[in-house]
Amino acid sequence: MQPALENVFAELVLGPPPTQSSLSELCQKHQLGADDSTALSESFARLCVYRELVRGNLREALELAMPRSVARLGPLFDEYFDRFLLERGPRTHYLRDVAPELLTFCRPLWASDARVPPYLYELAVHESLHIEVSALPSLPRGHVPAALSLELGVELSPALRLVRYGHAVHELPADEASREAPRARAVSLLVYRSPEHDVRYLELTPLARGIVERLLSGHGLGAAVQAAAAEAESALTEAVLAGAAKLLADLAERGVVRGPRAVA
Amino acid sequence: MLGGVGLGLRWDFLEEVVEGPALPIDFFEVSPENYMRRGGYYPAQLERLLGRYPLVTHGLTLSIGAVAEPDADYLNELRAEIQRTRSPFHSDHLCFSSAGARSLHELLPLQQSRENVRRVAERARRMSDELGVPFALENITYYVHPGRAELPELDFLHGVLEASDAGLLLDVNNVYVNSVNHGFDPRAFIAALDLERVVEIHVAGHSRKPSGLVLDTHGAPVADPVLELLAFTLQRSGPRPVLLERDNEVPALSELVREVHTLREVYDASLRSYRAAGA
Numbered sequence: 360m361q362p363a364l365e366n367v368f369a370e371l372v373l374g375p376p377p378t379q380s381s382l383s384e385l386c387q388k389h390q391l392g393a394d395d396s397t398a399l400s401e402s403f404a405r406l407c408v409y410r411e412l413v414r415g416n417l418r419e420a421l422e423l424a425m426p427r428s429v430a431r432l433g434p435l436f437d438e439y440f441d442r443f444l445l446e447r448g449p450r451t452h453y454l455r456d457v458a459p460e461l462l463t464f465c466r467p468l469w470a471s472d473a474r475v476p477p478y479l480y481e482l483a484v485h486e487s488l489h490i491e492v493s494a495l496p497s498l499p500r501g502h503v504p505a506a507l508s509l510e511l512g513v514e515l516s517p518a519l520r521l522v523r524y525g526h527a528v529h530e531l532p533a534d535e536a537s538r539e540a541p542r543a544r545a546v547s548l549l550v551y552r553s554p555e556h557d558v559r560y561l562e563l564t565p566l567a568r569g570i571v572e573r574l575l576s577g578h579g580l581g582a583a584v585q586a587a588a589a590e591a592e593s594a595l596t597e598a599v600l601a602g603a604a605k606l607l608a609d610l611a612e613r614g615v616v617r618g619p620r621a622v623a
Numbered sequence: 624m625l626g627g628v629g630l631g632l633r634w635d636f637l638e639e640v641v642e643g644p645a646l647p648i649d650f651f652e653v654s655p656e657n658y659m660r661r662g663g664y665y666p667a668q669l670e671r672l673l674g675r676y677p678l679v680t681h682g683l684t685l686s687i688g689a690v691a692e693p694d695a696d697y698l699n700e701l702r703a704e705i706q707r708t709r710s711p712f713h714s715d716h717l718c719f720s721s722a723g724a725r726s727l728h729e730l731l732p733l734q735q736s737r738e739n740v741r742r743v744a745e746r747a748r749r750m751s752d753e754l755g756v757p758f759a760l761e762n763i764t765y766y767v768h769p770g771r772a773e774l775p776e777l778d779f780l781h782g783v784l785e786a787s788d789a790g791l792l793l794d795v796n797n798v799y800v801n802s803v804n805h806g807f808d809p810r811a812f813i814a815a816l817d818l819e820r821v822v823e824i825h826v827a828g829h830s831r832k833p834s835g836l837v838l839d840t841h842g843a844p845v846a847d848p849v850l851e852l853l854a855f856t857l858q859r860s861g862p863r864p865v866l867l868e869r870d871n872e873v874p875a876l877s878e879l880v881r882e883v884h885t886l887r888e889v890y891d892a893s894l895r896s897y898r899a900a901g902a
Contacts, residue, residue, distance in 0.1 A: 360734055361719070361742070362690050364769050368731055369722035395734075395770030402767035405804075405836060409766070413729045420728075448725035452684040452697050453656055457728075497662030518662060556664035 363389040367399070371406065372413040373444040379403050417449060417457055424458035425486035428479060430535040435474055439465050455494055458487040478526035478541050485528045488520055488550045492558045495519070498617065505618045507607060509581030513574045514620040515610075518552035521563075521571055529560055554614040561613070566591045566599065567606050577623020580607075625650050625677055625711060625823065625864040628887045632678075633869065634665060636876040641668045646876075648883055650677040652866050655704040655713075656684055673709065679823070679864075680710040681792070684726065687750075687760070688719035688733040688743050702754050712822055713750075714759040714792040717743070717783060732765035735772040735779035744786030751789075759790030759822045764797045764839035766804060776801070777815055790822035793863075795852045796839060800829050803837045809852055818860040826853055826886065827868040842871030844882055850889055857893035858900070865890055 366389040371377050377385070382403060386396035399406060418440065422429050429436045443464045449457045462483055469475040495518040507513060526541040529548055547568035549561040563571060569587025578586065584603045588595050610616040627649030632640070634657070640646065651672065658666045672678065682701065685693055705713050718730040733739050750758035762780055774782065784791055793816070795809075802809035828843030845853075845867065853865065867883055 365722035494661035
């Protein structure tokens, strides 16, 4: 009984709006016994309360995570919310993780839907990163800062994400009513949690992004600067080295750079 | 051990509790899912409460009644959170909240059947070992019984508790809401319960839909009939920790403290009756 019941409930709350007859079909599809099906059908209106509750909880979590994206999508959000629930459904124990699950589902769909503005996925990611980064694990206590070395890697705070956008969605107004479109330009953004637990944003130059990206993947500091400079088609000049030193000092000030670590 | 009257800790007033002076609140109850598998502000604030107030954990997403076994990663994180908060026991709901891999984020009713008594009790029995503390189950609000009930709710609840030796987190608001929605006498229900198993009592507010259905919203002050039912319960159970839950339309902390004070008056008066009856 419980397996059939779980399937009936899941389809009832996550699927299309039910009717008395679709409920009967659901019960039949999942081979719920006749007595149980009849009992459920007799309580149809009350059963639908669970649909309101489940969808209300999930929608509230999404509106909290990405309010401007939900507002800009309007009825399109409802359409994709319905599709997400029907075709995948939330998998996480944590309501805070429902937004990233929805975005993973929607990314390819939005990319091929001309009704969805091209920047919308990036705006939704940008908004939902606030909750994600605010909740990323912290480093264990007892960390003792030490001087960096070109031969060693750099320990970065685990509470950060390095993202690339094709639009300056981080410059959009906070006003949910705004429909201003972002400028189309390449953006590298470091989203990190400060030691005071605030989520902060730092736009990086291509060279700075290249360095941070490589440090995150375990490169030594010297190798990271060298490779990033080459990628940016820049010689390893005094100015580049001074810029890298300034970047690391700034990141240390922000609590992002924690000290040296062994090269991966 | 826990005792007296506590309050469900919510982010709306966490900072005020942490930064403010000692409150006349005997303990706080914590939703572990809000603090598990994460760093940042909220776990840091919770840590500052340790030692200032007793904390007890009350989970939402164990889904003990689902077909699938509880998620091992979730249980490991939960165990760690229980240790961090030094919770004397852990409770969750007698329900299911997932369907296969899908997490439904709502407390859904189990069929009151002998098969579910056996299945859920076997799982609940293992929880104390899995979590490292005694385990308790809460009676939920149910708006519909899913299918044909083989057993009355009371027999189902007793069956699971006896077979698993779990404690009972008795939510008297849920008993009241169910009594209205399903037409039974809440006092008779409480009087027939094995109150020895009660490790904690919950009270909360509810609301009524235009259809007459009463919803367990946790979004209003505790209603008078629930306060009366709380008194009725305490007069029979003797001292048990009582907790005020408020999850929606959360008012100022000062208002919640006033409500805790009201509950304490009910608590003290009920225990005087309990002791007088035993004398």
